[in-house]
Amino acid sequence: MTLMTEQALPLTPDSDSGECSAQETKPVEHLREVLAAASNAAPVGARERFLILTHRGPDPDALGACEGLRRLLSAGFGYRPVVATLGRIHRAENVALVNTLDLDLEDYQKIEPGRFAGATLVDTQPEFGHTVLPGEVPVLAVFDHHVPPKRENGKTLLQIPHRDVRLDLGATCSMIYEYLRDAGVELDEKTASALFCGVRYDTADLSRNVVPLDEEAYYETFRRGDRAKIAAIDHPPLPRHYYKETYRALSRARQHGPLVLALMGKVENPESVAEMADFFLRMKGCSWVVAGAAYGDEYVLSLRTDYAFGKAYPLMERVLRGEGSFGGHGHIAGGRICMSDDGESTVKSIERRLRTNALEVIGTPDEDDSIPPEGRPISE
Numbered sequence: 001m002t003l004m005t006e007q008a009l010p011l012t013p014d015s016d017s018g019e020c021s022a023q024e025t026k027p028v029e030h031l032r033e034v035l036a037a038a039s040n041a042a043p044v045g046a047r048e049r050f051l052i053l054t055h056r057g058p059d060p061d062a063l064g065a066c067e068g069l070r071r072l073l074s075a076g077f078g079y080r081p082v083v084a085t086l087g088r089i090h091r092a093e094n095v096a097l098v099n100t101l102d103l104d105l106e107d108y109q110k111i112e113p114g115r116f117a118g119a120t121l122v123d124t125q126p127e128f129g130h131t132v133l134p135g136e137v138p139v140l141a142v143f144d145h146h147v148p149p150k151r152e153n154g155k156t157l158l159q160i161p162h163r164d165v166r167l168d169l170g171a172t173c174s175m176i177y178e179y180l181r182d183a184g185v186e187l188d189e190k191t192a193s194a195l196f197c198g199v200r201y202d203t204a205d206l207s208r209n210v211v212p213l214d215e216e217a218y219y220e221t222f223r224r225g226d227r228a229k230i231a232a233i234d235h236p237p238l239p240r241h242y243y244k245e246t247y248r249a250l251s252r253a254r255q256h257g258p259l260v261l262a263l264m265g266k267v268e269n270p271e272s273v274a275e276m277a278d279f280f281l282r283m284k285g286c287s288w289v290v291a292g293a294a295y296g297d298e299y300v301l302s303l304r305t306d307y308a309f310g311k312a313y314p315l316m317e318r319v320l321r322g323e324g325s326f327g328g329h330g331h332i333a334g335g336r337i338c339m340s341d342d343g344e345s346t347v348k349s350i351e352r353r354l355r356t357n358a359l360e361v362i363g364t365p366d367e368d369d370s371i372p373p374e375g376r377p378i379s380e
Ligand SMILES: [Mn+2]
Pocket: 061, 062, 123, 145, 170, 171, 172, 202
């Protein structure tokens, strides 16, 4: 297993010896040194206080890693960490994780960065667009498993004293589990449950992107977690609008051969878009889905494909045709278009364009005139 895929951590301040290697200094010991130095150098009021941050709209892996790092910094190192998140949490499972485990999350917009000796970042990197950092406090440590963004024009990555990016890991929570294990910090029920939910979510219960550390983290955190709470998080109560939006998606969806288009108009929960994309992809005969809906001043899009050779990213590029922004990997892509207003005619014209573009990608199969040009409703 490659430990520091991106770049080796500077594991010793004394590089003259030239003998130090990853086997001799564990990442958690390097982290301990970096945080201690920053704490000692900070103004008195900021000493021993660290911020834990993640990407906007955090998922279970991000939330679990925040909770695990909180435990490491408090129980392991004796500091006073604060977890702050940005962006509303919408998805029912994520809301259930926060509420069931009673996670203490502060509002990023209300924190005073000057009161901290430094910030740490989990499940993302400072260079990613969906990650906002306070300028006034140094980022001391980064823990992530995503491919770093491409640097253009010879730009280099920010200098971070402790940057642990492991591309082979299924979940950031697995990495934080390792730090806790190596620091000898016992896993309490709450931390174990939060870490477990992160590993479960990012690896689909160890069914994808898994290395031995993910397996160890999954089983050890499950053993020490609160099973009733873990089950409750997996089957959360769903708000009424979930059913309303499922109904809306079902009535508006149209099938065009292997493509299902589900353009839903306005929704109350932007997560409905990704949920409906997953929902339709499971339909037999459906090989790709374009789902979309307006939320606030944005039109949100999700694209899914299960073609073996499927690449969601170039498909999304063709569906958007230069409008808005998008990203994705493998079989999943997401995009958004900023709307000048959220009036019905604006939403309708965006949906018309998206529909035309999506249909152009599949082309017009002349031999198959069983498909009406407006598509086939799912109820037929
Ligand atoms: Mn993750």
